[in-house]
Amino acid sequence: MSVLGIDIGSRAVKLVLMENNNIMRTDTYDTYDFYTKYCENIDRKIRLDLDKLEIENVKHFVSTGYGRNNVNIKDADVILELKAHVFGALWQTGIDSFTLLDVGGQDSKVISVNNKKIKDMVLNDKCAASCGRYLENMAKIIGLEISQMENHFENPVELSSTCAVFAESELIGKISEGFSVGALAAGINYSLYKRIKPLVERFPSDTLVVTGGVAMNKAFIKLLKENMVFNEIIVPKNPQLNGAIGCCAYKESVR
Amino acid sequence: MKKIGFTTSIPVEIIYAAKMVPVDLNNIFVTAKSPEKYVENAEAAGFPRSTCAWIKGIYSSVLDCTDIDTIISVVEGDCSNTRALAEVLELKGIRCIPFSYPNSKSYNNLESEILKLLEHFKVDSMDECLKVKQKLDQIRKKLGYLDELTWKYNKATGFENHLWQVSSSDFNGDYITFEKELDDIINEIESRNEKKRKVRIGYMGVPPIYSDMYDFLEEVGAGVVYNEVQRQFTMVDSIGTADLVQTYCNFTYPYSLNGRLEDIKKQIELRDIDALIHYTQSFCFRGIEDIVIRKEIDVPILTLEGDKPGKLDARTRLRIESFIDMIS
Numbered sequence: 025m026s027v028l029g030i031d032i033g034s035r036a037v038k039l040v041l042m043e044n045n046n047i048m049r050t051d052t053y054d055t056y057d058f059y060t061k062y063c064e065n066i067d068r069k070i071r072l073d074l075d076k077l078e079i080e081n082v083k084h085f086v087s088t089g090y091g092r093n094n095v096n097i098k099d100a101d102v103i104l105e106l107k108a109h110v111f112g113a114l115w116q117t118g119i120d121s122f123t124l125l126d127v128g129g130q131d132s133k134v135i136s137v138n139n140k141k142i143k144d145m146v147l148n149d150k151c152a153a154s155c156g157r158y159l160e161n162m163a164k165i166i167g168l169e170i171s172q173m174e175n176h177f178e179n180p181v182e183l184s185s186t187c188a189v190f191a192e193s194e195l196i197g198k199i200s201e202g203f204s205v206g207a208l209a210a211g212i213n214y215s216l217y218k219r220i221k222p223l224v225e226r227f228p229s230d231t232l233v234v235t236g237g238v239a240m241n242k243a244f245i246k247l248l249k250e251n252m253v254f255n256e257i258i259v260p261k262n263p264q265l266n267g268a269i270g271c272c273a274y275k276e277s278v279r
Numbered sequence: 280m281k282k283i284g285f286t287t288s289i290p291v292e293i294i295y296a297a298k299m300v301p302v303d304l305n306n307i308f309v310t311a312k313s314p315e316k317y318v319e320n321a322e323a324a325g326f327p328r329s330t331c332a333w334i335k336g337i338y339s340s341v342l343d344c345t346d347i348d349t350i351i352s353v354v355e356g357d358c359s360n361t362r363a364l365a366e367v368l369e370l371k372g373i374r375c376i377p378f379s380y381p382n383s384k385s386y387n388n389l390e391s392e393i394l395k396l397l398e399h400f401k402v403d404s405m406d407e408c409l410k411v412k413q414k415l416d417q418i419r420k421k422l423g424y425l426d427e428l429t430w431k432y433n434k435a436t437g438f439e440n441h442l443w444q445v446s447s448s449d450f451n452g453d454y455i456t457f458e459k460e461l462d463d464i465i466n467e468i469e470s471r472n473e474k475k476r477k478v479r480i481g482y483m484g485v486p487p488i489y490s491d492m493y494d495f496l497e498e499v500g501a502g503v504v505y506n507e508v509q510r511q512f513t514m515v516d517s518i519g520t521a522d523l524v525q526t527y528c529n530f531t532y533p534y535s536l537n538g539r540l541e542d543i544k545k546q547i548e549l550r551d552i553d554a555l556i557h558y559t560q561s562f563c564f565r566g567i568e569d570i571v572i573r574k575e576i577d578v579p580i581l582t583l584e585g586d587k588p589g590k591l592d593a594r595t596r597l598r599i600e601s602f603i604d605m606i607s
Contacts, residue, residue, distance in 0.1 A: 104597075104600055104601050104604050105597070105601075106601040106604075106605075107601075107604060131594070141605075142601075142604075142605040143605075144579070144605075145598075145601060145602075145605070147594060147597070147598055
């Protein structure tokens with residue numbers, strides 16, 4: 025059986041093609057490009073242009089994304105984002121009970137999973153200061169690519185603002201005070217960690233699984249490992265593809 | 280007839296006994312054509328952004344109602360912001376009569392508060408109020424039945440349950456018309472088929488500021504079969520009690536959280552409730568009570584925090600959907 029899992033995020037669209045429980049292919053597109061170059065909108069339903077995507081022989085489509093009404097893909101099963109992420113984490117880790125932290129482009133969520141079932145969950149506050157977009161904007165101000173942020177965790181400057189926009193002004197203030205790029209980047213990582221920490225603390229467990237694009241930021245993971253009381257913190261092999269993998273895993277599970 | 284506004288449920292029997300028209304200002308605010316304008320107007324007048332939208336909405340509603348010059352401000356037992364609200368309204372020439380539900384729930388203290396209102400509105404005796412209460416109790420019985428039509432017979436919607444019960448704080452200013460309309464809706468509801476509900480939700484906390492929460496819940500397969508505070512507004516637990524003071528001592532909302540929790544636990548059991556939604560208003564002290572509620576209640580709880588009036592935002596919809604999905 026072949027399943028295409030589609031996770032439409034605010035920054036990136038992730039596609040995973042799974043055949044008989046094996047990942048055959050993965051793709052990541054910029055969300056804007058994906059909608060404009062690879063999709064058509066017919067009667068408020070999105071139709072994928074499989075030729076352009078160079079995808080063939082797919083039997084099932086399962087999609088997810090922020091608010092399931094926004095991911096209304098023709099002929100696709102739509103599952104809730106939280107469910108997709110849990111299925112993805114179960115599939116990727118093989119563990120049945122854990123706390124899942126997913127830090128995406130525009131939101132972060134923490135889900136308590138017990139015996140493969142969602143027990144409780146919490147989403148970030150309304151402000152985007154605890155998600156990937158915050159990292160991206162702040163990195164830009166100090167002239168770094170988002171991928172370069174992962175090296176910095178030592179001697180962080182203090183960024184205390186709770187608002188993503190005010191934090192930018194605060195950062196500019198720190199630049200003028202002459203702090204090094206490393207200290208500034210470490211401060212950005214640390215401020216993200218500080219905002220996410222209280223959410224994660226709501227659901228203590230042995231294992232914390234971290235997914236979403238931000239899980240690829242090694243400095244952020246290091247801060248979690250050094251400061252939080254989990255026995256183990258796992259970043260699965262494909263953290264950013266977790267939702268799309270979950271779509272496929274869901275279909276496999278209900279087969 | 281002169282209209283008397285109030286900031287939360289008060290012994291409405293007194294206003295009717297005084298041959299005046301009670302007006303729950305919350306209802307005026309939230310059912311206005313553009314309630315968000317009321318909030319904006321209050322902020323323009325200087326109310327901090329970080330205060331509850333209900334307070335701001337009430338402020339603007341009172342100023343907008345040309346026929347209300349007197350209100351009862353409940354300064355103890357509800358929101359302490361009401362004190363400041365009353366001070367600001369007095370600046371605008373509105374007469375504010377303070378009323379307190381004593382924190383101690385002391386019968387004598389509440390009696391003296393009620394007697395002050397009687398004196399103010401020139402109602403001769405408590406008996407006058409009890410005569411009104413007898414009439415209102417007939418309507419409250421019907422509201423109790425409408426509540427049963429929701430949870431027992433699964434015919435009334437969660438929104439109808441909310442709307443009719445919450446309206447009993449003032450009986451829409453005219454209890455005779457209210458009763459007629461209630462009879463009609465009950466007849467209509469009785470003729471419906473039983474609804475199938477995948478998940479039975481209890482709603483606790485102040486009434487929601489969202490306009491579409493109940494509908495959205497039904498859309499995702501969940502029905503609200505219990506509205507805690509709205510049910511308390513009906514004073515249904517004191518029907519037949521020939522004692523106004525005791526009736527408003529039995530009213531759980533203005534007193535300690537423990538009293539409310541006892542009531543809620545009983546109803547969870549009775550109504551076979553799968554999960555609770557605890558609604559709190561942004562900036563309200565009741566948000567802190569969530570800590571105790573989560574410790575004391577055994578069923579899953581989703582806490583929603585609403586700020587401005589209007590429809591559910593995308594994030595809250597996602598949280599509701601995920602919660603219902605989780606417990607289904």
